Amino acid sequence: MTAPETQKPPTTNTNLINWVNEMTKLTKPDRIVWCDGSEEEKVRFTKQAVEQGILEPLNQEKLPGCYLHRSNPNDVARVENLTFICTPTKDEAGPTNNWMAPKDAYDKLAKLFDGSMTGRTMYVIPYVMGPIGSPMSKVGIEITDSVYVALNMRIMTRMGTKALTMLGDSNDFNRGLHSVLDCNPERRFICHFPQDNTIWSVGSGYGGNVLLGKKCLALRIGSYLGKTEGWLAEHMLILGVESPEGEMTYVAAAFPSACGKTNFAMMIPPKRFKGWKIWTVGDDIAWMKVGEDGRLYAINPEHGYFGVAPGTSNESNPNAMKTTARDTIFTNVARTADGDVWWEGKDGPMPADLTDWQGRPFNSRSSEKAAHPNSRFTAPATNNPALSKFSDDPEGVPISAIIFGGRRATTIPLVMQAFNWVHGVFLGATLGSETTAAATGKVGVVRRDPFAMLPFCGYNMGEYFAHWLQMQGKIQTLPKVFIVNWFRKKDGKFLWPGFGENMRVLKWIVDRARLRVGGHETPFGWVPKAGDLDLSGLNIPHEQVDDATNVDLAEWRTELESQGEFFASIGPTMPRSLELQRELLLARIDAIQGKDA
Ligand code: TSX
Ligand code: MN
Numbered sequence: 169m170t171a172p173e174t175q176k177p178p179t180t181n182t183n184l185i186n187w188v189n190e191m192t193k194l195t196k197p198d199r200i201v202w203c204d205g206s207e208e209e210k211v212r213f214t215k216q217a218v219e220q221g222i223l224e225p226l227n228q229e230k231l232p233g234c235y236l237h238r239s240n241p242n243d244v245a246r247v248e249n250l251t252f253i254c255t256p257t258k259d260e261a262g263p264t265n266n267w268m269a270p271k272d273a274y275d276k277l278a279k280l281f282d283g284s285m286t287g288r289t290m291y292v293i294p295y296v297m298g299p300i301g302s303p304m305s306k307v308g309i310e311i312t313d314s315v316y317v318a319l320n321m322r323i324m325t326r327m328g329t330k331a332l333t334m335l336g337d338s339n340d341f342n343r344g345l346h347s348v349l350d351c352n353p354e355r356r357f358i359c360h361f362p363q364d365n366t367i368w369s370v371g372s373g374y375g376g377n378v379l380l381g382k383k384c385l386a387l388r389i390g391s392y393l394g395k396t397e398g399w400l401a402e403h404m405l406i407l408g409v410e411s412p413e414g415e416m417t418y419v420a421a422a423f424p425s426a427c428g429k430t431n432f433a434m435m436i437p438p439k440r441f442k443g444w445k446i447w448t449v450g451d452d453i454a455w456m457k458v459g460e461d462g463r464l465y466a467i468n469p470e471h472g473y474f475g476v477a478p479g480t481s482n483e484s485n486p487n488a489m490k491t492t493a494r495d496t497i498f499t500n501v502a503r504t505a506d507g508d509v510w511w512e513g514k515d516g517p518m519p520a521d522l523t524d525w526q527g528r529p530f531n532s533r534s535s536e537k538a539a540h541p542n543s544r545f546t547a548p549a550t551n552n553p554a555l556s557k558f559s560d561d562p563e564g565v566p567i568s569a570i571i572f573g574g575r576r577a578t579t580i581p582l583v584m585q586a587f588n589w590v591h592g593v594f595l596g597a598t599l600g601s602e603t604t605a606a607a608t609g610k611v612g613v614v615r616r617d618p619f620a621m622l623p624f625c626g627y628n629m630g631e632y633f634a635h636w637l638q639m640q641g642k643i644q645t646l647p648k649v650f651i652v653n654w655f656r657k658k659d660g661k662f663l664w665p666g667f668g669e670n671m672r673v674l675k676w677i678v679d680r681a682r683l684r685v686g687g688h689e690t691p692f693g694w695v696p697k698a699g700d701l702d703l704s705g706l707n708i709p710h711e712q713v714d715d716a717t718n719v720d721l722a723e724w725r726t727e728l729e730s731q732g733e734f735f736a737s738i739g740p741t742m743p744r745s746l747e748l749q750r751e752l753l754l755a756r757i758d759a760i761q762g763k764d765a
Pocket of ligand 2: 403452
């Protein structure tokens with residue numbers, strides 16, 4: 169092997185240099201490029217990506233700085249069956265994760281990485297998850313042979329020289345190694361080594377599998393670090409609610425996929441809420457730690473949005489449309505004849521002469537989609553007109569309320585407040601959502617997705633619940649906990665208008681968190697009583713809102729029994745307090761029905 173063409177490492181950190189040398193010996197690249205995050209570098213990488221056919225320029229007048237990437241059609245989503253938590257014992261990974269022994273995983277993947285970068289360029293990407301200089305932030309280094317990854321990491325993280333400066337001579341950094349290899353699903357593995365703060369990802373070029381700062385570091389490794397260091401790494405958006413008087417209240421919210429989390433994070437209040445403003449801190453991930461004043465503080469470890477394109481429009485999310493109008497990488501969307509982008513659910517009628525996500529002329533009469541249902545935008549957070557001015561604050565923002573949401577046609581009311589912290593943790597642990605995509609099996613079946621973390625918890629789920637319960641002992645001013653459901657139906661129709669009108673629910677949540685609005689005690693939690701929700705200027709019958717907030721004992725009995733099956737599946741690590749919580753709620757139904765003896 170001839171030595172690769174390389175530059176002098178822009179660091180004196182011997183831990184880092186030694187590791188890069190080791191990975192170089194393994195993957196044998198032709199060239200090594202250390203990323204500095206500069207504008208010049210972005211231009212150079214983009215030019216190379218265009219020359220190699222990895223990126224296609226879009227109409228630079230309509231969409232300045234925007235490019236289209238088409239992935240391999242076999243590589244369009246995260247691969248949960250190929251994602252592994254590699255801990256010394258299987259019990260540490262728990263019943264909800266795939267597990268491989270660390271040595272077996274390293275051996276297996278080392279064979280795949282051996283020479284995988286020969287003929288290719290190795291990019292060394294230093295990045296920070298979280299505001300520069302924040303005690304809550306973490307440094308990662310991703311080694312990859314994909315210029316698409318380098319360009320995406322530049323948008324999604326604080327990337328380049330500033331990360332090396334923050335790292336200094338420390339050995340405390342996440343070691344991420346990625347190679348697209350031949351993009352063969354037979355040779356595709358996403359392996360996490362929590363004890364080594366290491367991630368090895370091979371055989372994919374798709375965002376969630378290869379932008380290692382996001383799901384891999386910020387959630388899977390992050391949740392493990394949070395458990396050992398006493399903080400929380402969560403699949404939550406963070407937003408600030410500003411009242412006309414300038415009062416700010418921050419909430420964090422977890423939703424499973426297909427519930428419109430990014431839309432909620434960027435929501436615009438309706439006309440009636442003149443002077444109210446929603447500020448986005450983050451749309452996907454929250455790292456939360458107890459501050460010196462005993463409150464829970466959150467940062468967004470990310471610096472961009474990797475959002476689902478289909479369904480995003482000026483109707484559903486005007487701020488996302490503005491955010492993605494420049495300097496955005498689109499992946500697997502359709503393209504118009506004049507170099508604009510298109511996807512199902514974008515405003516207006518479908519343009520003629522579309523090129524579909526696979527680069528083929530689109531036949532509008534076919535049953536196929538023009539854009540892939542999981543097509544994405546990668547856009548800088550700084551493009552968002554509603555970006556909170558505290559999104560770069562090293563201290564983070566104080567969280568007053570935590571919201572769990574799901575897509576449920578029945579049972580779960582529009583909004584409900586937990587009685588206390590343990591009950592709140594119970595609401596997170598039992599979170600469920602109905603499936604929407606036909607590809608993933610039956611539509612409308614409830615899937616349990618505790619804390620929306622099922623695919624992202626880097627250790628045993630029962631121990632994760634226990635960690636949440638333990639946090640009560642650390643937080644002096646506990647956030648109030650809520651569940652919401654924008655998707656309740658009657659006679660096949662949605663009961664709640666959703667979108668901007670969710671501001672009305674959010675206002676009740678803020679007022680409850682600040683102990684200044686009423687509520688009605690049901691056996692299962694507090695819901696708004698008639699008059700508590702501000703419905704002024706909303707043109708829907710009040711009975712419809714009553715239906716949306718109703719709790720039905722028979723539905724809840726079924727729900728609690730289904731939750732019991734899920735709890736049993738967690739096994740011996742399942743906390744007793746959560747199972748007792750469930751039994752208490754069931755016993756309450758019995759008591760009301762005169763069967764509690
Ligand atoms: O994102 C959504 N949100 C949150 C917005 C802040 N969606 C889209 C989900 C798909 C990802 C919603 N869909 C929401 C919602 O609150 N609610 C619904 C259901 C719904 C859909 C259409 C209507 C109403 C509700 N249309 C009319 O009432 C006219
Ligand atoms: Mn997510």
